[in-house]
Amino acid sequence: MKHQPHLTLVGAGPGDPDLLTLKGAKALRQANVVLYDALIDPRLLHHAPPQALKVYVGKRAGQHRATQGEINQLIVQYAKSHGHVVRLKGGDxxxxxxxxxxxxxxxxxGITVDIVPGISSCIAVPELQQVPPTRRGYSESFWVITGTTREGELSADLALAAKSTATVIVLMGMKKAEQIAALFERAGKSALPAMAISKGSTLAEQRAIGTVATLPKLIEARQLPCPGLLVFGEVVRLHPEWDYEAISTAQLKERA
Structure with missing residues (x-):
């Protein structure tokens, strides 16, 4: 039986497997092949038929990396040989x-394509900490910026964002927290509330809350692992434990 080549791009959400959408689960149930990333919870693969091929194409530091070109070729190869390929990617x-x-x-x-959006970590992870990207009286907008460009440098947009009154959410910025915080300090925002969340929405989630000036030290002291995101803005004050964390931050500053 000849298979019709087809690709469905599915966003897996921020990490918690229960945050996969119903449409994403439906696509997985109809998959002949699943190409999945490094940060995908393995339990999501149980949605796919037992006979479906599950192919890991993750990209993680210190491990063999499937290049983007290789992944593109695998999508086409499997779509033509097996039919329906689900490309399962973290977040959106x-x-x-x-x-x-x-x-x-x-x-x-010549392969047909469907898109299944995923719940992006940029909104979901702070939200699960009860910190909204926007709220009346705190922030009228928010920026979502990558912490590192493909050249390994900080995005030029970060310096612009640091000057705004918007909430700034930085994905993949944990390792460059000190450099990013320095941009906000140069903009006169050393005391701006800031938060780091590691492995958000998972059982291994950790977080640190402080200010622009103290956040890099908190990340280092708590050894927060990647992946993670950073949040800069007055909305961080809305975290239920903001007062407690502010005390911890002050104590850490005294010891430094």
């Missing part, structure tokens, strides 16, 4: 996920 596939590149390459090879 179009938010720093290169999903559009994969979809465009598949279409260029």
């Amino acid at each position: 596939p179009f938010v720093f996920g290169r999903g559009q590149e994969e979809a465009a390459f598949a279409r260029s090879k």
Whole structure:
């Protein structure tokens, strides 16, 4: 039986497998092949049929990396040989996920494409800490910025964002927290509330809350692992334990 080549890009959400959408689960149940990333909870693969191929194409430091070109070729190869390929990506596939590149390459090879958006960590992870990106009287807008460009440098948008009154959410910025905080300090915002969340929405979630001036030290002291995101803005004051964390921050500063 000849299979019709087809690709479905599915956003897996921020980490908690229960945050996969119903449409994402439906796509997995209909998959012949699942190509999945490093940060995908393995339990999500149980939605796929037992006979479906599950192929790891993750990109993690210190391990073999499947290049984007290799992933694109695998999508086409498996779609033509097996039919329905589900490309399972963390968060939302179009938010720093290169999903559009994969979809465009598949279409260029005559493969039909569907998109299933995922719950992005940029909103979900702070929200699970009860910190909203916006709230009346605190923030009228929010920026979502990558902490590191493909060249390994800080995004130029960070310096612009630091000067705004918006909430600034930085994805993949944990390792550059000190450099990012320095941009806010140069903008006169040393006392601005700030938060770091590691492995958000999972059982291994950790967080640190302080100010621009203290957040890098808190991250280091608590040895928060990647992946993680940073939140800068007055909305961090809305965290239920803000007062307690402010005391801890002051104590850490005294010991430094």
